[in-house]
Amino acid sequence: MSTYTPSKPILLQGNEACVAGALYAGVEFFAGYPITPSTEIAEGMAREMPRIGGKFIQMEDEIGSIAAIIGASNAGLKSMTATSGPGYSLMQENIGYAYMTETPCIIINVQRGGPSTGLPTKIGQADTMQARWGTHGDYTAVTLAPSTVKGCFEETVRAINIAERFRTPVTVLTDEVLGHMREMMVIPQQGELEVYNRHKPDVPNDWYRHFEVTPSLVGPMASFGEGYRYNISGLTHDEDGFPTANSEEIRRKLEKLQKKIMRYAEEIIKIRTEMMDDAHVAVFSYGTVARSALQAVKMARERRIKVGAIQPLTIWPFPDLQLREMLKNVRKVIVAELNMGQLVHEVRRIAPRGTEVVQLGRYDGEVMTPQQIFDKIREAVK
Amino acid sequence: MQTEQLASEIIHHYLRPKKKFPNVWCAGCGNGIVMGALIRAIDDLKLDKNGVVVVSGIGCSSRMPVYLDFSTLHTTHGRALAFATGVKVSKPNLKVIVITGDGDCLAIGGNHFIHACRRNIDITTILINNKIYGMTGGQFAPTTPGGKKATTAPYGNYEKQFDPVRLATGAGASYVARGTVYHVQQLEKMIAGAIAHKGFALVDCISNCHTYYGRMNKEGDAVAMIDQIKKQAVNVKAAENMSPEKLEGKFLTGVIHEHEATEFCEEYQKLVEAQGGNK
Numbered sequence: 001m002s003t004y005t006p007s008k009p010i011l012l013q014g015n016e017a018c019v020a021g022a023l024y025a026g027v028e029f030f031a032g033y034p035i036t037p038s039t040e041i042a043e044g045m046a047r048e049m050p051r052i053g054g055k056f057i058q059m060e061d062e063i064g065s066i067a068a069i070i071g072a073s074n075a076g077l078k079s080m081t082a083t084s085g086p087g088y089s090l091m092q093e094n095i096g097y098a099y100m101t102e103t104p105c106i107i108i109n110v111q112r113g114g115p116s117t118g119l120p121t122k123i124g125q126a127d128t129m130q131a132r133w134g135t136h137g138d139y140t141a142v143t144l145a146p147s148t149v150k151g152c153f154e155e156t157v158r159a160i161n162i163a164e165r166f167r168t169p170v171t172v173l174t175d176e177v178l179g180h181m182r183e184m185m186v187i188p189q190q191g192e193l194e195v196y197n198r199h200k201p202d203v204p205n206d207w208y209r210h211f212e213v214t215p216s217l218v219g220p221m222a223s224f225g226e227g228y229r230y231n232i233s234g235l236t237h238d239e240d241g242f243p244t245a246n247s248e249e250i251r252r253k254l255e256k257l258q259k260k261i262m263r264y265a266e267e268i269i270k271i272r273t274e275m276m277d278d279a280h281v282a283v284f285s286y287g288t289v290a291r292s293a294l295q296a297v298k299m300a301r302e303r304r305i306k307v308g309a310i311q312p313l314t315i316w317p318f319p320d321l322q323l324r325e326m327l328k329n330v331r332k333v334i335v336a337e338l339n340m341g342q343l344v345h346e347v348r349r350i351a352p353r354g355t356e357v358v359q360l361g362r363y364d365g366e367v368m369t370p371q372q373i374f375d376k377i378r379e380a381v382k
Numbered sequence: 383m384q385t386e387q388l389a390s391e392i393i394h395h396y397l398r399p400k401k402k403f404p405n406v407w408c409a410g411c412g413n414g415i416v417m418g419a420l421i422r423a424i425d426d427l428k429l430d431k432n433g434v435v436v437v438s439g440i441g442c443s444s445r446m447p448v449y450l451d452f453s454t455l456h457t458t459h460g461r462a463l464a465f466a467t468g469v470k471v472s473k474p475n476l477k478v479i480v481i482t483g484d485g486d487c488l489a490i491g492g493n494h495f496i497h498a499c500r501r502n503i504d505i506t507t508i509l510i511n512n513k514i515y516g517m518t519g520g521q522f523a524p525t526t527p528g529g530k531k532a533t534t535a536p537y538g539n540y541e542k543q544f545d546p547v548r549l550a551t552g553a554g555a556s557y558v559a560r561g562t563v564y565h566v567q568q569l570e571k572m573i574a575g576a577i578a579h580k581g582f583a584l585v586d587c588i589s590n591c592h593t594y595y596g597r598m599n600k601e602g603d604a605v606a607m608i609d610q611i612k613k614q615a616v617n618v619k620a621a622e623n624m625s626p627e628k629l630e631g632k633f634l635t636g637v638i639h640e641h642e643a644t645e646f647c648e649e650y651q652k653l654v655e656a657q658g659g660n661k
Contacts, residue, residue, distance in 0.1 A: 001658065029468070031467075050650075053654055057467065057468075057471055059464065059497075064461070065464075067457065067458070067461045068465065068467050070468065071468025071472070072468035072471065074455060075435075075476070076472065094461065224453040225433060225476050226432075229431060230453065231401075231448050232456065233448065242401060
């Protein structure tokens with residue numbers, strides 16, 4: 001039995017909410033390596049996994065952790081790991097392996113300041129682009145970014161569902177402040193939130209193709225020991241998983257990795273707005289910054305400034321169409337993030353002509369305050 | 383004649399019908415000999431094909447799983463044991479066999495190797511040890527003997543070597559053996575012994591890379607190299623009565639270390655039962 005009982009209010013840390021969300025979504029395997037500020041997730045999993053008959057293993061490093069969860073996922077268990085910047089960097093090669101081998105798994109990156117060892121106990125949001133382009137080669141990433149403790153729970157559940165449904169690794173980006181912040185939340189009852197279980201094959205062994213390009217693009221997925229024998233390889237492979245040098249097969253494989261996400265982008269993308277109906281100015285922010293942004297927008301509204309807030313909960317794939325529509329009547333969009341400018345480039349790329357994009361960055365290890373954003377809003381309407 | 387036919391039938395029963403041959407290995411490579419020994423060992427043990435998972439890393443030897451008709455996982459360089467750990471912990475009933483090379487296992491994968499030994503997790507590791515990086519074209523490995531040439535040691539190797547048998551023993555592996563591609567029947571028995579053993583098992587298979595190592599060090603073709611391996615191998619039992627002088631330049635073969643120890647997955651299962659998580 002899990003520690004987290006549904007239906008009554010409990011005080012949870014963001015990191016604990018990720019653990020509770022993982023349990024809710026049916027995660028049965030966790031491998032990790034201690035790293036600040038994510039360690040409470042590993043600690044929670046070490047406590048909870050034996051109690052539900054799941055598996056926990058503390059690996060020798062982060063490379064081993066991501067390798068183990070990929071192995072576990074291919075053995076049939078919903079799998080996850082948690083880390084922070086340096087560990088996320090170490091994991092990148094095998095995250096690429098998960099893309100290539102279409103292995104469902106999730107990585108929670110509780111961000112801290114970087115580069116390198118950086119600021120283990122301070123906040124940062126500078127892994128945004130790494131979540132998209134961290135491993136080498138072509139692929140389409142899915143990354144979710146909650147901003148509340150309840151959001152940590154919900155986005156962890158959603159990340160696992162997306163991973164299982166589209167057979168892909170998914171990153172959840174939180175941060176030091178969100179991971180350690182405590183808020184009240186109510187764990188939903190089973191059935192309240194969707195939980196997706198991967199689609200299994202029912203054909204004979206000889207017919208099964210582990211990487212088949214089906215009409216929906218994502219084929220059923222067998223697990224080891226279920227009577228199907230197939231090859232999985234990080235080498236570019238054909239639909240049977242055998243390494244290929246055939247240019248047609250190579251192209252098909254890479255396009256599959258892209259299309260299986262982009263065709264379903266509308267279902268994957270979640271973007272929230274506040275007070276955008278009549279807004280001439282918008283604040284675009286994600287993660288912890290979105291909390292300050294909302295407060296700043298309220299402060300500005302009290303001064304009758306027509307400003308709204310846009311918060312993508314899915315940052316990859318980037319919500320191109322949705323954001324373009326939202327910015328249609330916006331003269332200025334302030335992009336607030338805890339880095340020297342990452343998602344601002346995406347906003348610039350899709351902002352309609354006539355919408356000015358204003359960058360607001362902070363990278364001194366401190367949170368972005370509502371006042372800072374409010375000042376920027378005032379500047380924008382001057 | 384009859385046994386010969388039977389042997390080839392066994393081999394074909396365990397090779398993938400869909401996979402196109404020939405394989406990627408050079409003619410005369412020891413990898414095929416080890417693959418044959420592995421197949422016969424699995425056949426001797428009468429393992430269910432659906433219950434065997436073969437995991438490998440990157441390198442010539444790591445291309446083996448693609449030909450084998452089991453569940454196979456060809457992973458990233460050095461990480462096979464970490465992937466295999468995830469598979470084994472998830473489904474302890476599966477027989478998990480790792481195929482790796484000396485560069486894959488002892489250089490880039492060294493950390494995973496010692497920790498898999500330490501956990502004594504029930505994984506069989508077959509290390510095909512040809513003392514060189516073959517796939518990338520003949521660079522020195524942690525096993526390349528002193529003075530020997532490699533493309534990245536053009537004046538001779540001046541580094542010290544790892545002995546995988548001593549390394550595994552020191553790190554806690556509970557079954558450690560060494561065989562060669564010449565002593566095929568012994569190799570087959572050791573692989574079967576390793577798979578049957580409960581706990582972490584290593585079989586260090588001394589093999590030949592005549593294409594790079596042999597050519598650069600003027601050690602001849604595949605036959606000459608395998609003949610040399612034969613001459614250098616001394617069974618661990620025979621070595622007991624040999625003087626250190628006589629053992630100079632030789633290496634030991636056979637089951638070199640074996641001990642009883644608790645196994646990782648079984649210990650974890652006890653924890654699950656104690657916490658009431660048994661489903």
